Amino acid sequence: MANWQSRQRDVIRQFASLAWNEPLQSSGLWRHDDIRNNLYYASYLVAAASDSALCEELALDPEAATAKAVGVLARIVNLQDKDPASATFGHWPLGLGERPEEARPNPLPAELMGVLIAYFQQRFGSQLPASINQLLDESVEALFRSSYYRAPLTTFGHHEAKYTATKLIFGHRFKDRELLASGRLHLQQTLDRVRTLGMPEYGALPWFWHWIQAFTCAYECVGDDGMRLELAALLDELWRYRATYYLKGAWTGGRMRSLGHDLPRDGNVAFDYVQFGDFSLPSALPRVEYAGLLFYQAPESARQTALDRALPQVIQRIVMPAGDGEEQPIHSSLFVDEGFAMGGIWERVKEFDNEQHRWGIDFPLRQDEGVNRLYVLPPGDGYVGGDPRHAGETGHVLFHRNAIIALYPFAEGAGDMLVGVLPRGEWIPGDNAVYGYVEGVFIALHMLHGFSLEEEHDRIKLTSAGLASGGVVVEAISAKAALRKQLRSLADFAAAMAENKPLWAASEDEPLRVEYTNLDGDRLAMTLGNESQRIVRTVNGSPIVII
Secondary structure (H helix, E strand, C coil): CCHHHHHHHHHHHHHHHHHHHCCCCCCCCCCCCCHHHHHHHHHHHHHHHCCHHHHHHCCCCHHHHHHHHHHHHHHHHHCCCCCCCCCCCCCEECCCCCCHHHCCEEHHHHHHHHHHHHHHHHHHHHHCCHHHHHHHHHHHHHHHHCCCCCCCCCCCCHHHHHHHHHHHHHHHHCCCHHHHHHHHHHHHHHHHHHHHHCCCCCCCCCHHHHHHHHHHHHHHHCCCHHHHHHHHHHHHHHHHHHHHCEECCEECCCECCCCHHHCCCCCCCHHHHHHCCCCCCCCCCCCCCCCCCCCCCCCHHHHHHHHCCCCCEEEEEEECCCCCCCCCCEEEEEEEECCEEEEEECCCCCCHHHCCECEEEECCCCCCCCCCEEEEECECCCCECCECCCECCCCEEEEECCEEEEEEECCCCCCCCEEEEECCCEEEEECCEEEEEECCEEEEEEECCCCEEEECCCCEEEEECCCCEEEEEEEEEEHHHHHCCCCCCHHHHHHHHHCCCCEEEEECCEEEEEEEECCCCCEEEEEECCCCCCEEEEECCEECCCC
């Protein structure tokens, strides 16, 4: 058994055990929060029932397990809108509520469940009763006859990725040449877009995994060798992209979107675990997905990037949004070294749900439940306590290798505070600063104004309130690199950094400005003029050119 197969069995074991031991509700379903969770649980239970060793290990009766899963699958199918005259024909409700049979259909479940059901039936249909295969056939046919996926390709986002994969799978299954041709054209256009301009959805979690699931399903379900080569080429590109921003289970750098279970701690990590396997599978995963059932081997070049890249490394990328042609490119910068990565997005963009994660320091996924990310932000639209995402509009940044500067000029009525997250570790307070040691990395965090720290079960919460303006300077260095600078302990590091504090200027009479000399002797400076758009960033006196 290959290592990836063994790791897939770990995922199957975790979720099949949950499905086997968790009682069904009176509705005949496990979960009422998201209908997809019922599909996932049923799929894993069927997969485990086909593995005699897992059945023995989990004390699972294969016939009873299959029957339990089949019963849930039948109830899922029965919740689908089967009325061809309905505007929601083929769709399911998403959140099921107290009475699933009364929940309104939603367009989201079909996007992902359609391709997954088609793949699941192709792989496991032979071990299922004829009655459930007939119901699944009817469900997939309703999806095929509906119109949700018959959409133009305009934004190159995760919705359209799933539509393209759906066209390929359904076109092949139902021998619809026109649909298959449309899907192949969109596949080729998507591949060309990713190759030439990259993905507009940078670091968008968990939607990147929807790309992986949808196109891996298509790769497994479509019989045409030419199309499978094109699907393989796209999957290669996706895994190369993932590997570029990978650090032992963590997704590094700036993000367009993240749900609360992936920020400030990466949680949806099952696909990474199966593919790369250089961290321990968490005892609980917040998203189920199909990582235990779907697999496409990443190219060796991607695996080398993820697992054995040359360090230190600076990664710069231009992100080209897709839309009506008026979107401006944004710029990503990331510094990767042993045990950490840091950087982010130069431009503040108010994206969907205001979930842009602008900058931070990323650490490998921890074995405990502690967060693996350090960052500071001004709260904005959508922010609530305990969920440190959703930044405000203000803020300008400077990235230079292992140092970050962020300045926040607060306009009247636009907020007056900064909040932040620090991973648990060893921390020493300083004068408007804190110095830390986290997982083999030293960190210095300096702020323009004072702040408070509050230890929580999985993080340290930072708060700095009542501000007219705010500023942050943060630098990190691996313990190995610090040793070369004769910094042997956190006390050594803190003493050195306390002697090298940033020079701040912030008053009504002068622009917001900071100067900082990093451990390598580079002089960094950023000035915001009387108008926030007037920004001057320099390194050693020379203006920074953002590329």
